[in-house]
Amino acid sequence: MKHWLLKSEPDTFGLEQLRAAPRRTTHWDGVRNYQARNLLRDEVKKADEAFLYHSSCAEPGIVAILRVTRAGVPDHTALDATHAHFDPGSTAEQPRWYMVDVQLVRPLRRIITLTELRSHQQGKLKNLQLLRTGNRLSVMPVSDADWRFILSLE
DNA sequence: GCCAACGTTGGC
DNA sequence: GCCAACGTTGGC
Numbered sequence: 001m002k003h004w005l006l007k008s009e010p011d012t013f014g015l016e017q018l019r020a021a022p023r024r025t026t027h028w029d030g031v032r033n034y035q036a037r038n039l040l041r042d043e044v045k046k047a048d049e050a051f052l053y054h055s056s057c058a059e060p061g062i063v064a065i066l067r068v069t070r071a072g073v074p075d076h077t078a079l080d081a082t083h084a085h086f087d088p089g090s091t092a093e094q095p096r097w098y099m100v101d102v103q104l105v106r107p108l109r110r111i112i113t114l115t116e117l118r119s120h121q122q123g124k125l126k127n128l129q130l131l132r133t134g135n136r137l138s139v140m141p142v143s144d145a146d147w148r149f150i151l152s153l154e
Numbered sequence: 155g156c157c158a159a160c161g162t163t164g165g166c
Numbered sequence: 167g168c169c170a171a172c173g174t175t176g177g178c
Contacts, residue, residue, distance in 0.1 A: 134163095
């Protein structure tokens with residue numbers, strides 16, 4: 001089982017939506033970046049766990065643990081012309097974009113902020129992709145060691 | 155294939 | 167609102 005970090009603006013997809021969703025499970029859709037798409041299509045598997053990271057908000061950081069309940073699902077929002085994430089280049093036969101379903105395992109007892117993660121950038125978290133400058137990926141792997149270390153901060 | 159222009163992301 | 171970093175687009 002692998003670990004991931006899923007990044008999203010809380011207003012678009014955040015902890016509150018997950019909490020409110022039936023079975024605390026929702027599609028994580030709308031990813032329109034090829035590198036992230038490849039991970040969602042090929043690498044992220046059912047039963048994998050992920051951190052939910054809130055970006056572009058007052059306090060960016062990791063807020064929850066999620067579990068993947070369904071993997072490699074074609075993103076149907078790309079087929080809907082009325083949808084903000086519509087992509088005329090994607091078809092049902094040849095989907096261009098993929099999504100996963102995620103379930104809220106639990107919110108963290110406290111937010112692990114970007115600032116706090118950065119304070120370990122020279123040490124334990126020197127390989128954490130999230131901390132790479134200019135990183136804009138919305139899906140990224142987290143090593144087992146980094147996963148355990150971040151949880152130990154909680 | 156190169157590269158400039160432009161759009162988006164995301165922290166501050 | 168600003169700006170750096172990147173991805174995408176399109177002319178050549």
